[in-house]
Amino acid sequence: MSARIMIIDDEKIVGDMAKISLEDEGYAVETFLSAAPALERLKEEKFDVVVTDLKMKGIDGLEVLKVVKEQYPDTKVIMITAFANLDVAIEAIRGEVFDFFPKPIKIKEMKESIKRALEG
Amino acid sequence: MKGIPRKLESVLQKARQRIFGEAVDLKTVFGDFKAVLESNNRALEVITDMGEKLGGEYIFDIIYIKKAYEELYADIRNSVEQFNSLSHSRYPIGNTLDRIDAAIKKALYEEAPAFAGRILFFGDITWEAAREVGGKNYHLSQMANSLDVNVPSGFAVTAHAYDEFMRHNGLDAKIEALNSVGYGDDDLKGIREAISDGELPEPLGAELDGAIEKLRAALGPDAFISVRSSAEEEDSEFSFAGQFATVLNVPLQSDAVRDAYKKVIASLFTSAAVSYQKRLGYAVGGMRMPVGCVPMIDAVASGVAYTVDPATGKERLSISASWGLGESVVAGKVDPDTYVFEKMPALKLAEAKVGRKESMISSSKAGGTEESATPEDMRARACLSDGQVAELAERALKIEKYFRRPQDIEWALSADGNLYILQARPLRAASSGERGKTRSVEEFSGQYRALVHNKGNVVQKGIAGGKVFVVKTVDDIEKLPKGAVLVAKNDSPQFVRAMPFVSAIVTDTGSTTSHMASICREFKVPSVVNTREATRALRDGQDVTLYVDDDGNYAIYDGLVDEILELIERTGRSLEELYEFRKKKYIMRFISPLNLVNPLADEFTPEKCNTMHDILRFMHEKSVQGLIDASMKAAGKGALKRLEIAIPTGINVIDIGDGLSDSSGSTVKLEQVQSEPMRAVLNGMLRPGAWHSEAVDLNPRDFLSSMMRMQDLTASVDQSTYRNVAVISREYLNMTLRFGYHFNLLDCYCSEKAANNHVYFRFVGGATDISKRSRRIRLIAEILKEFGFISSTKGDLLIARLSHIEKAEALRVLDMSGSLIAFTRQLDAVLGTDSDVERFKQAFLAGNFGIHS
Numbered sequence: 001m002s003a004r005i006m007i008i009d010d011e012k013i014v015g016d017m018a019k020i021s022l023e024d025e026g027y028a029v030e031t032f033l034s035a036a037p038a039l040e041r042l043k044e045e046k047f048d049v050v051v052t053d054l055k056m057k058g059i060d061g062l063e064v065l066k067v068v069k070e071q072y073p074d075t076k077v078i079m080i081t082a083f084a085n086l087d088v089a090i091e092a093i094r095g096e097v098f099d100f101f102p103k104p105i106k107i108k109e110m111k112e113s114i115k116r117a118l119e120g
Numbered sequence: 121m122k123g124i125p126r127k128l129e130s131v132l133q134k135a136r137q138r139i140f141g142e143a144v145d146l147k148t149v150f151g152d153f154k155a156v157l158e159s160n161n162r163a164l165e166v167i168t169d170m171g172e173k174l175g176g177e178y179i180f181d182i183i184y185i186k187k188a189y190e191e192l193y194a195d196i197r198n199s200v201e202q203f204n205s206l207s208h209s210r211y212p213i214g215n216t217l218d219r220i221d222a223a224i225k226k227a228l229y230e231e232a233p234a235f236a237g238r239i240l241f242f243g244d245i246t247w248e249a250a251r252e253v254g255g256k257n258y259h260l261s262q263m264a265n266s267l268d269v270n271v272p273s274g275f276a277v278t279a280h281a282y283d284e285f286m287r288h289n290g291l292d293a294k295i296e297a298l299n300s301v302g303y304g305d306d307d308l309k310g311i312r313e314a315i316s317d318g319e320l321p322e323p324l325g326a327e328l329d330g331a332i333e334k335l336r337a338a339l340g341p342d343a344f345i346s347v348r349s350s351a352e353e354e355d356s357e358f359s360f361a362g363q364f365a366t367v368l369n370v371p372l373q374s375d376a377v378r379d380a381y382k383k384v385i386a387s388l389f390t391s392a393a394v395s396y397q398k399r400l401g402y403a404v405g406g407m408r409m410p411v412g413c414v415p416m417i418d419a420v421a422s423g424v425a426y427t428v429d430p431a432t433g434k435e436r437l438s439i440s441a442s443w444g445l446g447e448s449v450v451a452g453k454v455d456p457d458t459y460v461f462e463k464m465p466a467l468k469l470a471e472a473k474v475g476r477k478e479s480m481i482s483s484s485k486a487g488g489t490e491e492s493a494t495p496e497d498m499r500a501r502a503c504l505s506d507g508q509v510a511e512l513a514e515r516a517l518k519i520e521k522y523f524r525r526p527q528d529i530e531w532a533l534s535a536d537g538n539l540y541i542l543q544a545r546p547l548r549a550a551s552s553g554e555r556g557k558t559r560s561v562e563e564f565s566g567q568y569r570a571l572v573h574n575k576g577n578v579v580q581k582g583i584a585g586g587k588v589f590v591v592k593t594v595d596d597i598e599k600l601p602k603g604a605v606l607v608a609k610n611d612s613p614q615f616v617r618a619m620p621f622v623s624a625i626v627t628d629t630g631s632t633t634s635h636m637a638s639i640c641r642e643f644k645v646p647s648v649v650n651t652r653e654a655t656r657a658l659r660d661g662q663d664v665t666l667y668v669d670d671d672g673n674y675a676i677y678d679g680l681v682d683e684i685l686e687l688i689e690r691t692g693r694s695l696e697e698l699y700e701f702r703k704k705k706y707i708m709r710f711i712s713p714l715n716l717v718n719p720l721a722d723e724f725t726p727e728k729c730n731t732m733h734d735i736l737r738f739m740h741e742k743s744v745q746g747l748i749d750a751s752m753k754a755a756g757k758g759a760l761k762r763l764e765i766a767i768p769t770g771i772n773v774i775d776i777g778d779g780l781s782d783s784s785g786s787t788v789k790l791e792q793v794q795s796e797p798m799r800a801v802l803n804g805m806l807r808p809g810a811w812h813s814e815a816v817d818l819n820p821r822d823f824l825s826s827m828m829r830m831q832d833l834t835a836s837v838d839q840s841t842y843r844n845v846a847v848i849s850r851e852y853l854n855m856t857l858r859f860g861y862h863f864n865l866l867d868c869y870c871s872e873k874a875a876n877n878h879v880y881f882r883f884v885g886g887a888t889d890i891s892k893r894s895r896r897i898r899l900i901a902e903i904l905k906e907f908g909f910i911s912s913t914k915g916d917l918l919i920a921r922l923s924h925i926e927k928a929e930a931l932r933v934l935d936m937s938g939s940l941i942a943f944t945r946q947l948d949a950v951l952g953t954d955s956d957v958e959r960f961k962q963a964f965l966a967g968n969f970g971i972h973s
Binding site: 009011013014016017018021082083103104105106107108110 | 173177178179180181182183184701704
């Protein structure tokens with residue numbers, strides 16, 4: 001069974017590009033433009049990795065991280081953001097994401113990170 | 121002058137000059153010059169970064185693009201101000217910046233297009249109208265306006281006009297409804313019928329009639345035109361070959377042209393076309409359809425030319441020809457005459473074959489076209505004379521050079537013996553050596569039973585395995601199971617609907633120049649055509665494995681052969697197919713391509729700048745010019761001194777302070793060069809073998825002519841008049857060198873204080889072959905990396921920088937850079953494969969410059 005990856009980002013192009021690149025590796029990928037429907041989906045299906053944008057309207061990345069950690073401890077979270085600055089990085093580390101990528105994200109690096117997340 | 125803002129400073133300087141006469145302070149000019157270069161460099165780095173981030177290896181979002189562009193704009197704005205100061209605002213480059221900025225902001229912030237034109241004659245189509253007239257029209261107009269290749273010139277009916285038509289007939293609302301509830305083939309038929317029954321809104325109708333009148337006046341009342349699609353994406357990687365209607369032989373009468381126009385735009389809504397659009401991310405009605413109206417050539421013969429071999433990417437130009445109109449060739453209906461040319465080192469005919477040419481399509485007197493059997497005596501006769509074939513090949517090459525990418529060209533030979541180019545578009549070809557060594561078909565043919573082997577022509581290489589599904593009628597396409605190998609008697613552009621499902625296509629007839637072939641290449645579906653026996657040799661439902669190797673040999677094996685299927689590289693959808701990706705990437709079109717290549721040409725003006733890169737190049741060149749002018753004024757003609765050394769670099773030296781030990785005289789010898797960085801670079805260039813791999817011939821005239829001969833491939837101007845310039849002081853060097861289409865910039869500050877030192881290297885290499893260009897860049901980048909440079913490359917632009925280095929280290933690096941600049945001049949012809957890059961890198965690092973060893 002192939003690994004399940006969830007992508008949450010309010011910009012369509014990010015999800016689309018991530019989907020194409022990751023499907024290339026054989027993963028099953030689902031994309032969401034906001035966190036609310038994504039969290040609903042998590043109730044239905046187990047995902048191995050959730051890649052989420054940090055800054056989003058409504059439920060933001062940090063909240064997604066909190067929910068996943070509490071309710072789906074086996075699921076790893078990777079945080080992505082267009083506004084990478086030191087404060088956010090520290091916050092993310094404290095929040096124990098599996099990995100953290102500022103945008104633009106090098107596809108090769110993301111693939112490697114997900115591979116590691118699936119192994120761990 | 122510290123503490124006084126720059127602008128004020130320059131105003132004061134100008135005032136000073138006016139009061140005190142022409143005493144030009146060279147050091148100030150040089151300071152301005154450096155300031156322009158610095159901002160230019162920063163801007164170029166942003167451009168390179170954007171190119172890299174949008175190149176397909178990164179996931180980006182609109183925030184990045186907007187941020188990066190803001191930075192880029194600020195840098196260029198800064199540069200323009202300093203440039204204006206340096207050049208005393210002689211050039212209206214600020215206007216150019218505003219123009220291009222407006223186009224980019226429009227694309228970025230997606231304002232509604234302000235474009236209101238409905239009809240544009242080719243002569244009036246400018247760069248900004250490209251989207252509105254569509255790729256095909258734009259390409260044709262560029263060729264008609266700028267190249268001497270005989271393109272029939274007509275007019276475009278714009279995307280804006282299309283919008284008006286659709287709105288006027290209530291179709292935009294209808295289509296929106298379809299998109300929200302879903303649609304079937306009948307709905308699409310309904311749209312097509314509504315278009316056919318619709319009417320042109322009056323302003324458009326009137327303008328169209330006016331254009332028809334104009335053409336009648338030019339061509340005569342009995343002339344005919346062809347009405348062709350020119351959809352938005354048709355100049356991109358995706359050709360939509362054969363998907364849209366072309367109406368040939370339309371009389372120059374209002375009703376006939378209106379009907380033809382409606383027919384063409386209706387073709388946006390056929391099932392096959394909609395399928396293709398969907399694959400590229402367009403909803404129904406998302407694409408707009410500009411249309412082109414072009415004088416019809418009464419063709420005695422016509423065909424297609426490809427400037428590279430599309431199946432393998434190799435540097436071979438092919439021409440196919442058949443009697444009558446080209447539709448028979450592009451529809452894959454005939455076996456045409458074919459000619460293949462080797463391109464390197466010069467165009468040479470390698471193969472010629474007369475085809476069967478069983479049928480032909482001709483214009484019918486009443487309008488329209490008719491298909492007929494080719495008369496017996498014409499079948500075995502070649503359509504083109506040797507002279508005509510050669511002429512066509514030359515023109516095709518010219519077109520490829522102009523657009524700087526491989527081209528797919530349609531041509532026609534008229535009754536009065538003139539060759540016309542009817543269309544040219546980017547050719548999607550496999551790049552050679554893309555995947556590294558793969559195994560050859562011969563290796564497998566011993567072990568497995570081949571049902572079909574090397575018959576016919578390969579359209580697209582690759583590997584596929586699946587069940588044979590024989591397609592007899594168009595309806596069969598609906599029933600295709602996923603992963604099937606489509607087998608059919610004839611090829612058809614309708615097969616595009618099968619692309620998402622099919623793993624390979626094999627046909628009995630057809631040609632590599634048909635529309636279906638183009639589509640298979642675009643979607644990388646392995647295909648073989650013209651096999652003559654596929655429908656006989658392969659059974660419906662049979663498991664088969666198709667393997668086409670890198671050399672174009674293929675076999676279809678009985679059963680699913682695991683050993684071969686394991687070699688398949690997963691090619692899911694590529695990023696290029698993603699609409700959002702292409703749309704965002706589109707802004708790079710206004711930013712990175714370099715159009716202004718030749719500073720001595722008439723076109724080197726602010727008006728001809730189309731991109732930010734053009735603006736930077738313009739300012740750089742004019743700044744160098746400004747510096748040269750200032751130097752000449754400051755010290756009489758003697759300021760620009762020709763460097764005389766054993767190799768013909770054509771370098772002229774400007775000394776701004778202690779760069780030369782003896783400043784008298786109009787020439788400079790190596791011993792007089794005091795500039796430490798300059799000496800280091802020259803030492804490197806003079807290293808035995810770096811400039812020339814043969815033994816050094818002492819006759820200077822021979823050097824010069826051999827250097828010019830080598831550049832004749834791409835040069836259209838006398839190279840010896842272009843001035844390569846080195847601005848030097850004891851510790852500083854700024855050297856711009858141009859050899860053919862290689863453009864090097866080396867800027868270095870080399871003092872006792874490491875913190876102040878830098879070496880900055882910029883290389884742009886631009887012959888037409890993209891894969892060679894990027895190999896050359898890769899070679900240079902890898903060598904520079906060995907020396908600690910941090911570099912970025914995008915396409916054929918490389919920027920590398922080394923900072924905070926000790927003087928001794930800097931000089932060592934400069935020596936190597938000199939050798940590298942010299943060395944790379946010789947690499948034009950030899951970087952044939954990826955393994956050559958590694959080989960030459962190792963050779964260079966070992967000090968072995970011999971490329972023929």
